[in-house]
Amino acid sequence: MRRSTADRPVRTLLSPWTLERTRGRLAYWAVFTLVFVLFTAAFVTPLIWMVLGAMKTAPELAQLPQAVLPERFDLGTYGEAWDFMELAGYFRNTVVVAAGAWLLQLAVCVPAAYALSKLRPILGRWILALMLATLMLPASALLVPTYLTITDVPLVEVNLVNSPAAIWLPAAANAFNIYLLKRFFDQIPTELLDAARIDGAGNVTTMVRIVLPLSRPILAVVSIFAIVAAWKDFIWPLLVLQDPAVQTLSVALQRFEQDTPINLMLAGLVLASIPMVAAFLVFQRQILAGLTAGGVKG
Known part of the structure; x- marks a missing residue:
């Protein structure tokens, strides 16, 4: 008699026995959090830099080292870009x-x-x-x-x-x-x-x-x-x-x-x-x- 899908064991990287242990759970969540943070930072950081960089003036963008945040958050740059480049x-x-x-x-x-x-x-x-x-x-x-x-x-x-x-x-x-x-x-x-x-x-x-x-x-x-x-x-x-x-x-x-x-x-x-x-x-x-x-x- 064939087993139903619900009765079949689920294959994972870590066994349920490992996840039941406190040390295994902590190691799993630590690795998961680290990977999640690194991948999120890799994808989101360029977008955030682009959005904040558009609010800076040209001299601010030329400064080295460059400040993370603009001196003032001016959304008018977007409207100016819209009109300047039509x-x-x-x-x-x-x-x-x-x-x-x-x-x-x-x-x-x-x-x-x-x-x-x-x-x-x-x-x-x-x-x-x-x-x-x-x-x-x-x-x-x-x-x-x-x-x-x-x-x-x-x-x-x-x-x-x-x-x-x-x-x-x-x-x-x-x-x-x-x-x-x-x-x-x-x-x-x-x-x-x-x-x-x-x-x-x-x-x-x-x-x-x-x-x-x-x-x-x-x-x-x-x-x-x-x-x-x-x-x-x-x-x-x-x-x-x-x-x-x-x-x-x-x-x-x-x-x-x-x-x-x-x-x-x-x-x-x-x-x-x-x-x-x-x-x-x-x-x-x-x-x-x-x-x-x-x-x-x-």
Whole structure:
């Protein structure tokens, strides 16, 4: 007779017997606290320095050794940076690029993952393997062929330079997100899909009405990955968005670097980071749920 999941022993780095001892518990919490503090400091310290540095004046930032806190906490630097670099237009461009990349990526990756997971086409495993093989290629190796394709799109013969579509189209087929979606779709019971087909639902209807509502956690994860990747990307937008009027924040901030005081540049970097940090804080529960989802309860 097979044991239930609840009866199976849980494998951990430390045995329950060790944690029951006072010395073992103290050692465990000491190591955990030390690692937590070190990792938190490594990730948070640069952000705090950037936020506080934006409030300092340029002479304060040039001082050595540099004071941790500014002489006075002046939030006016952020407003000055917003006006000096005209960030409103670049924010608008970045939102358009990120939103389009997100929507097009979902429109391509979700059907592709659903087909590989549930429709099981001929040579489906080989197709997935070839997709994953593209993840082994360095991004720099794909820049030249992708750029040549964008400058003269096959069949339609259109030049997409200085168009948001130059970023949307290459981002549409993301092998990593397809793999994440496929692994999640594999956990959805086939009986649910069979019941929908018995009721007369086609493949598209089954995907939209059955699979997608059950896949909200992983869709949230893929959405965050797609938006963040488009928001922070620099090399590709630098190549295809040559007109300053259509450039994204990452490219515009680099262009302003030489002629902008360092405190205003730090303020611009903080402003550019706020949307992604806020998005993570708002959707962190959905992100963690999607990453840890191992199955669907029927």
